[in-house]
Structure formats: C-alpha cells, structure tokens
Amino acid sequence: MTSIDLALQAHHPMLRQKWKTVILASLGGSLELYDFIIYGVFAREIATQFFPATDPVASLIGAFGVFALGYMSRPLGGVILSSLGDRLGRRVVFLVSVLAMSATTIGIGLVPGYAAIGMAAPVLLVMLRLLQGFFLAGELPCSITYVVEEVPGRASTVSGLVIFCAAAGILIATLVSLVIHSTLSADDVLTYGWRIAFLFGGVIGLLSYWLRTSLEESSEFQQLRSHKVKRPFRRVLAEYPKQIVVGVGVAGIVNASNSLLFVVLPSYMALVLHADPRLVSEGQNIGIATMCVSLLLFACLGDRIASRHWHRLGTILMLAGSYPFYALLTAQRLDVIAAFTIIGAIGGLVNGSYAFLLADLFPTEVRFSGIALSLNLATVIFTGATPFLVTQLLHATGSPAAPGLYLTGVAVIALAAGIGLKAMGGRIDRAGTIAGAA
Missing domain, CATH: 1.20.1250.20 (MFS general substrate transporter like domains)
Incomplete structure (x- = not known):
C-alpha cells in the first residue's frame, strides 16, 4: 500500500466528520x-x-x-x-x-x-x-x-x-x-x-x-487566531462598501421572490384571482418542494460552473418573464399548480447560488460581518416591504399583473448588482480542497 493510499484512508474519516458538521x-x-x-x-x-x-x-x-x-x-x-x-x-x-x-x-x-x-x-x-x-x-x-x-x-x-x-x-x-x-x-x-x-x-x-x-470552531477561523480583526463591522463598512451594495442586490431578488411565493401569492390568488383556497395551498406546497429540489441542484452545479452564472440566469428569467407570467395568470391561461411549479423551479436558480456569492465577497476575517450586514439589509428592505409595495402597486395601477411589474424592477437591481460579482468575488480559496472534499 502506497503512502498516497494511506493518506486517503486517513482523510476519509475527516471528510465524513466535516460533512456531519455541515449538516448539523x-x-x-x-x-x-x-x-x-x-x-x-x-x-x-x-x-x-x-x-x-x-x-x-x-x-x-x-x-x-x-x-x-x-x-x-x-x-x-x-x-x-x-x-x-x-x-x-x-x-x-x-x-x-x-x-x-x-x-x-x-x-x-x-x-x-x-x-x-x-x-x-x-x-x-x-x-x-x-x-x-x-x-x-x-x-x-x-x-x-x-x-x-x-x-x-x-x-x-x-x-x-x-x-x-x-x-x-x-x-x-x-x-x-x-x-x-x-x-x-x-x-x-x-x-x-x-x-x-x-x-x-x-x-x-x-x-x-x-x-x-x-x-468545533471552523477550520479557516482557527488558522486566523493571530490575525483577528478587533472591529470587524467598522472594517466592513470602511473597506467593503461596494461588496455590501452588491450583496444586498444579489440577496434582494431572493427575498422579494420568496416573499411573493410565501406571503403574497396565496392571498393574491385567493382574493384577486378568486382561485380555490385549497388548490392554492396545495400549489404553494408543491412550489416550495420544487424550489427545495431546484436550489439544491443549482447549488451543486455551482461547484462546477460559477454560481454567478446561475444567479444571473434566474434573474434574467424573472426580468423577462415576470410580467408575462402574471398576465397569463390573471387571464386564467395558466394552471395554479403549474404556476407554483414554475416559480419554484426558477426560484431555485437564485436561492441555490446567492449564499455562496455573499460568502465569496468577503475575506475570512470579516466574512460573518459582511454576510450578516448584506443579508439583513436585504431582508429588511425587500422581505418586509414586498407585501406592502405589491399591494400599493395593485391599487395604484389597477392591473392584476402588478406583482410582475414589481419583480421586474427588483430583477433589474439584482442584474445590475451581479455585474460586480466576478471582480469583487473570489475570496473563498477552493483550489486546494476540491479534490479532497469530493
């Protein structure tokens, strides 16, 4: 048995432990x-x-x-x-x-x-x-x-x-x-x-x-014990403001589309489109299940093809398809179950990629602070405001397809933010561990 074989055998228990840690x-x-x-x-x-x-x-x-x-x-x-x-x-x-x-x-x-x-x-x-x-x-x-x-x-x-x-x-x-x-x-x-x-x-x-x-403490953080930042939040604001803006835009499309799926769409279909509430509830569950499968698929693909491409594809599909989608829905030319399934499948593109993209924007010593600030700002701005803004847009325009207009606007913001991902990302060192983690 070669030394390489012995090293691989010793490495497997460590890999299993790492994946157990990830699941927990x-x-x-x-x-x-x-x-x-x-x-x-x-x-x-x-x-x-x-x-x-x-x-x-x-x-x-x-x-x-x-x-x-x-x-x-x-x-x-x-x-x-x-x-x-x-x-x-x-x-x-x-x-x-x-x-x-x-x-x-x-x-x-x-x-x-x-x-x-x-x-x-x-x-x-x-x-x-x-x-x-x-x-x-x-x-x-x-x-x-x-x-x-x-x-x-x-x-x-x-x-x-x-x-x-x-x-x-x-x-x-x-x-x-x-x-x-x-x-x-x-x-x-x-x-x-x-x-x-x-x-x-x-x-x-x-x-x-x-x-x-x-x-136990994460491996990367343990290696930084002598290089920890005393004021990480202040450093994030001072040195990575552009990354924060990009992170908010990248996460914003996720928060807005999920808020529509989880909160707005069930009430919208039942009250505005007069759909059967039971059918809407069934469709929502199917949509969420579809999104779970879809996001895991595109997250795995992100280790082979850059995650920014999957996020961009999902954003473009929402940009181009949101208004036509809601127009078909309001004209009752799209089945409720099919509608939720489509939303879940496309939502998986952005949901499966945005977490990695946020982490990749910041170095280890301030990564937690950068992700937390980007994610929580996006949550406050987009998740909290989406139901209110969509309702106001419905009232102001009188168009039942107004939610499509709103998501189109958010997709423009996300697409603009995504332009900076390649230049600002690359903070996660993946080259040395891809083979070992396979």
Whole structure:
C-alpha cells in the first residue's frame, strides 16, 4: 500500500466528520423560515388573543405590526452577533443565537393573552418578537459562514444545503399547521392550538442546540487566531462598501421572490384571482418542494460552473418573464399548480447560488460581518416591504399583473448588482480542497 493510499484512508474519516458538521450547522437554518411562516399561519389566532377589537381587521393589523417589528431588530442583531462571531469565533454565536431564539419562541407560546394580563400581553409579545428577530439575525449568516469555511472546496454545495434546510422549515411549518387544524376544533386552535406550533419550534431549537454543542470552531477561523480583526463591522463598512451594495442586490431578488411565493401569492390568488383556497395551498406546497429540489441542484452545479452564472440566469428569467407570467395568470391561461411549479423551479436558480456569492465577497476575517450586514439589509428592505409595495402597486395601477411589474424592477437591481460579482468575488480559496472534499 502506497503512502498516497494511506493518506486517503486517513482523510476519509475527516471528510465524513466535516460533512456531519455541515449538516448539523445547516439544520438550524430551518428555524428561521419556520418562525417566519408559523407566525403568519396563526396570525388570526394571535390577533384575537393579544389584540382584541370590535373590528377584526384592526385586530389583524396589530398582529402583523408585531410581525413586522421582528424585522426591525435584525440589523442591530446582525451587527452585534456577526462582530462577536468574527472576533470570538463562529461556534459561540452558533450556540448563543439558537438557544436564545428557542427560548423566545417558547416564550411566545407561553405568554398569557390579553384576557388574562391585559396590556402586558401585547407588550410582552412585542419584546419577545424583538428579541427573536435580534438573535435570528445571526443564525443564517453564521451557518453560511461556518460551512463554507469548513468545506471550501464544495462551498457552493454546502451553502446551498443551508438554504435547503431553511426552505424545508417552511414545509415543516405547513405540516404542523395542517396537523393542528386537522386534529383540533377551531375553538381549540384559537385557545391553545396555535401555542403548540411555537412550543414545537422551540423544542426543535433546543434539540439543535444540543446537537451543536459537539461542533468545533471552523477550520479557516482557527488558522486566523493571530490575525483577528478587533472591529470587524467598522472594517466592513470602511473597506467593503461596494461588496455590501452588491450583496444586498444579489440577496434582494431572493427575498422579494420568496416573499411573493410565501406571503403574497396565496392571498393574491385567493382574493384577486378568486382561485380555490385549497388548490392554492396545495400549489404553494408543491412550489416550495420544487424550489427545495431546484436550489439544491443549482447549488451543486455551482461547484462546477460559477454560481454567478446561475444567479444571473434566474434573474434574467424573472426580468423577462415576470410580467408575462402574471398576465397569463390573471387571464386564467395558466394552471395554479403549474404556476407554483414554475416559480419554484426558477426560484431555485437564485436561492441555490446567492449564499455562496455573499460568502465569496468577503475575506475570512470579516466574512460573518459582511454576510450578516448584506443579508439583513436585504431582508429588511425587500422581505418586509414586498407585501406592502405589491399591494400599493395593485391599487395604484389597477392591473392584476402588478406583482410582475414589481419583480421586474427588483430583477433589474439584482442584474445590475451581479455585474460586480466576478471582480469583487473570489475570496473563498477552493483550489486546494476540491479534490479532497469530493
């Protein structure tokens, strides 16, 4: 047996350990979108419990207002947690963020309603949502940073796996909602059923925390212990402002298109196009499942063909096809199931590539801070604003195809941002580990 054979045999256990580490790091991302969806799914019940009013619309506005507040604390959380991650290490932020996020999720499930403690109920709900958003801001950027540094030779694949797990959190949320609504009466769902969903999410988080305690610091960060940056966030702003702008544009198309798929499109089809709500719900689940498969496929392809090409292709398809797509939809010349499937398949192009592209914009010593700032700014600007802007555009233009106009505009921004990817990227050293990670 040659020395090369012995080296390969010794290397295989290390590779298996690295992939196990990647999977553990990725699982926490499912909490992010689980939380995002589960609050919206049970918004009516939360509104009744915490914002009682004679007008149900006013009550619902209160609940969605608290939902939006969760995004307000994300930029601050992203700055603080990412700075700690670039100074103290990825592992400590991993553990702190998922533990705190789990605690706040459980807290929402346990906090008494307005009937029990009066105004203290909505105040506590607001505080918990702010804390939830704060700690959530570090979860996905930390996961992306960790996996690309652990297996840089397959950086596109492993970062795509993080996004795949995050998207899978939506499917978990819809399944939990289906089980609760199928097994409990409407009154029981209103009284305590919605709380089960939050408690379940918290328990998943605690399980994730326990699994992550076995993780070690990422390999790349360990090599930088003598070169750590004291003020990483300040350095990102001073030395990488163009990368931040590009990162926001690259992530913006993902946030906008996902917000349309997860939040706007179901209500739009049911209320504007008068589609069967059951068919819409079925189509949405098929669309999400299609996107999960599609994004993982294009993430894997990104290790062979540059990820920026897949992102650009997805952006161009949205730019050229969004308005015609919605025009066909409003003319009822496109089947609901087919529509969601198309959205999921094309969405996979940008969802499967953007995490790697963000990581590739920043060097190791400030990578966490750069990803967190780009990702959280894009989330605040595009995810939070999309439902409102699309609704306003529908009202202002009177055109049922208005969502297509909105996504076309966002695609122009993303395409412009993508021009700088080749010149500004290349920060992940993949050459030395591609063969070993195969």
